[in-house]
Amino acid sequence: MTAISFALQGGGAHGAYTWGVLDRLLEDPQLDFTAISGTSAGALNGAALKAGLVAGGRGAARKRLRRLWEDIADIGDFRVLLPWFQPFLPMMRMMQDAAEVLMPVSPQGLAAQIYSPYAWGAGWRNPLEPVIRDLDFSHVCAADGPALFIGATNVRTGKARVFQGDEISPDALMASACLPSVFQAVEIDGEAYWDGGFAGNPSLWPLYDRTLSDDILIVHVNPLRRDEVPETPLEIQNRINEISFNATLLSELRSVAFVKRLIAEGRVQKGQMKDIRIHMILDDSLMNALSASSKLQPSGALIGRLFEAGRASGDQFLNDCATRIGQESSVDLGALFG
Numbered sequence: 001m002t003a004i005s006f007a008l009q010g011g012g013a014h015g016a017y018t019w020g021v022l023d024r025l026l027e028d029p030q031l032d033f034t035a036i037s038g039t040s041a042g043a044l045n046g047a048a049l050k051a052g053l054v055a056g057g058r059g060a061a062r063k064r065l066r067r068l069w070e071d072i073a074d075i076g077d078f079r080v081l082l083p084w085f086q087p088f089l090p091m092m093r094m095m096q097d098a099a100e101v102l103m104p105v106s107p108q109g110l111a112a113q114i115y116s117p118y119a120w121g122a123g124w125r126n127p128l129e130p131v132i133r134d135l136d137f138s139h140v141c142a143a144d145g146p147a148l149f150i151g152a153t154n155v156r157t158g159k160a161r162v163f164q165g166d167e168i169s170p171d172a173l174m175a176s177a178c179l180p181s182v183f184q185a186v187e188i189d190g191e192a193y194w195d196g197g198f199a200g201n202p203s204l205w206p207l208y209d210r211t212l213s214d215d216i217l218i219v220h221v222n223p224l225r226r227d228e229v230p231e232t233p234l235e236i237q238n239r240i241n242e243i244s245f246n247a248t249l250l251s252e253l254r255s256v257a258f259v260k261r262l263i264a265e266g267r268v269q270k271g272q273m274k275d276i277r278i279h280m281i282l283d284d285s286l287m288n289a290l291s292a293s294s295k296l297q298p299s300g301a302l303i304g305r306l307f308e309a310g311r312a313s314g315d316q317f318l319n320d321c322a323t324r325i326g327q328e329s330s331v332d333l334g335a336l337f338g
Helices: 012-025 041-075 083-102 107-114 117-123 129-133 170-176 233-264 284-289 292-296 300-324 333-337
Strands: 002-008 031-039 147-154 160-164 186-188 191-195 215-219 277-281
Touching (some): 002 012, 012 041, 012 292, 031 041, 233 292, 277 300
Parallel strands (some): 002 031, 031 147, 215 277
Antiparallel strands (some): 186 191
């Protein structure tokens, strides 16, 4: 078997793309998953993947991931928290889509500047909580199966917090997926946490442990490049988030490239530092075609589209790059920074 670790990005409802990738890779019996580092939607995918693997292997993992995203689709819209709003969601989405096309200023962009999840006060409930609590945390936190690392951002310090082992709780997963404009900060042991993407999307450094695979597969959800310059408030804010959420990952990849160069030049003795091999799965064309607001609208149609795209990307990766796992990186790191 070929050992590999996963690094799973966050991206709201667009994380269904990662579900599709994982679903396809789980069909390959030659891949051995040694570790998972996930942030936000990537953290949810990682927890469901591990829970399924521990409970019953690859088939159970595929079923657990499907159940996760079916439950997320039932939420309807992350910004609509009261059950009596649900019947109006289809009409609301039509109005939102029309407004984005026809109006020079996005109403969602304006709302983002004035709306606070704290406006609900004590009556606010995290819409992801029942979905997350449905996971079996005896499996999520088990010593068996791949090591699991969940990233969040400490609101007060701005530092990354990586939860692992028994530290991974429903609150830790909600913290990792806590977009501050949508969800109230999650309190854990007296500290407040926001989405892990601000400090690591996802954090690669937990995967550098010598006991884990030298190969890291990044499932990339936030597009690195957009050809169109954003103009509406929502598009501008979305691109700001994409750039900031990618910045931490690119910084870590620069460090990986630096170490690899030191090893290649003989300036660091082989074995003294881990020589990481990087692989990546992404579909920037698809992500560029989706609207910014779709990240917060996990409709069944969108999730299905992303799932199929993820499966196709996973299949292409296996066809093009599977033989390079354990041998060499399949990503030109220099081209990412150029």
